[in-house]
Amino acid sequence: MTYNYPDQAGHFGPYGGIYMAETLIPAVEELRTQYLRFREDPEFKAEFAYELKHYVGRPSPIYHAKRLSDDLGGAQIYLKREDLNHTGAHKINNAIGQALLAKRMGKKRVIAETGAGMHGVATATVAARFGMECIVYMGAEDIQRQAPNVFRMKLLGATVVPVESGSRTLKDARNEALRAWVTNVENTFYIFGTAAGPHPYPMMVRDFQCVIGEEAKVQMPEMIGRQPDAVIACVGGGSNAIGMFYPYIEEKNVQIIGVEAGGHGIASGSHAAPLTANARVGVLHGNKVYLMQDENGQVVETHSISAGLDYPGVGPEHCLLKDQGRAQYVAINDDEALAAFDALCRFEGIIPALESSHALAHAIKIAPGMDRGKVLLVNLSGRGDKDMNTVAALKGITL
């Protein structure tokens, strides 16, 4: 394999790294050492595989969205059904992996940040599963937007801490979780939710999420006799996307497309699409990445209909894949995502998460211009039950 990132210091070309306050460096170092130790450990790998199969319900199926494809009259759209996982999204893959590591490191307490709440729910779930104390930091704005997930976390025994600072969304929840980690670094494991942050998180989260693409690489030939023409996934921090993309990097005939949140449109400035908008490279939350910021280097407030994509940065590996031209990054606006959400509900009887609706919307956009023999594999990263309030409100309906 010619593609071999990150390097030992956690750099993906010019991106990534360990940009952390000294107070947290030893914790990150310990995590790296322990992860590298268990990464190749057959017992760890077997336990992870067992949990994915029997607890998460993997492998997740691939589904041919035939009615939708027929209606569009172009390329065939296939869906990798991460929405069928236990807890309803891809986030559980990573949460299980990190919880198993926490267990081996003797940490009895886990913390997490969450945006849409899916990573929070996944973390609360695995904490219950492994008997660990769980604290989830969530922006006060997101708590409003994602009330059902907040209740789910509480049912699972987690404490949900509202974060009132800054824009009261995912980025601020991440700041607060980092602060909490600094304060309780000895007994606490930070289950980071996306393929970003200080090394080794981008690598470790990718490794745990790769099961998505690895399964797809086996399933697609079984279904259609070959690999798809393109794989498509939404990108906030980018964990579901890197999980799908990474195993396909060396499959040069497969196009890789990441879909960011275009919010009200790139030109409006009110979006969460640092790669598509060619944002300046900067440093936030432990890594160097494309970062939405003003001329003074202050991180700006982002907007997306989808709480899970509402983040000014992106994982470092996506930054590298963009620069290398191996992956293309595009943006889908709020209204396009919502239309795709409706389409999947009506044509296929599947309610997708608003995050995943962005990836689907891009497939819906490009499929009509493609030959009917072409195949687009969309990572349906999560289900939309959590988005009922948001969607109802957008449609002017009170539940």
Added chain:
Amino acid sequence: MSRIQAAFEKLKLHKRKALIPFITAGDPNPQLTVPLMHGLVEAGADVIELGVPFSDPMADGPTIQRASERALKHHVGLRDVLGMVEQFRSKDVTTPVVLMGYGNPIEAMGWEHFAKRCEEAGVDGVLTVDFPPEESHEAFGHLQRHDIDPIFLLAPTTNDERIERVAKQARGYVYYVSLKGVTGAGNLDLGDIEKKIPQLRKHIGLPIGVGFGIRDAAAAHAVSRLCDGVVVGSRIVQEIEDSNEQQVVANVTRLVKELRLAIDQD
């Protein structure tokens, strides 16, 4: 000799410990920063740590977060902060000024331009909270070229190997964070500081300042016995928050004088 080095040598000669107050530039408003800096010096500050406001101050507790937010309401950016230091230098050419903040505003300006502007403005040291030695190679070169001291943090969790690494890159002084937590947290552990300082001294010849969690004159006095300088941040920033704009300079000056007296006490 750099201003920082000169300041610590003078202190050593008089067998005194450094008082290093921290304020955030632009808090409570940009017009008051330079008067506050002069007030700090008048009250007995030996080095001033001037915070550069940042939108995402991950290592800071709520008090300093709010100071950053107040400054950002006035759109205070790194360029403005450098301008404030320049203005301060028109009346004070001896008191060292260290900029403390996060890396991204500097990345946005570019390290070479930043280092050059620091030299022109009269900045003496730069502490970039989220740039550990591992990620500071580029920054270090630019700072060195313009005679700006890179100041590094050390923590209770820092092991010998890393202390050694920091010792190789640090200039001016090093800043020992006296507790596991964010700025302004409460639980200062003097026993821990007493144990840790000799371990640091084995590797580090530079003066050692101690900060985080020093909330009153008694704590400042106790900590000053164990190291070369006491950094007080959140307590002073709290005073700024609690004062009206007419009295803020007088109130902060009074508070810092109390700290000075406590540190100078036998």
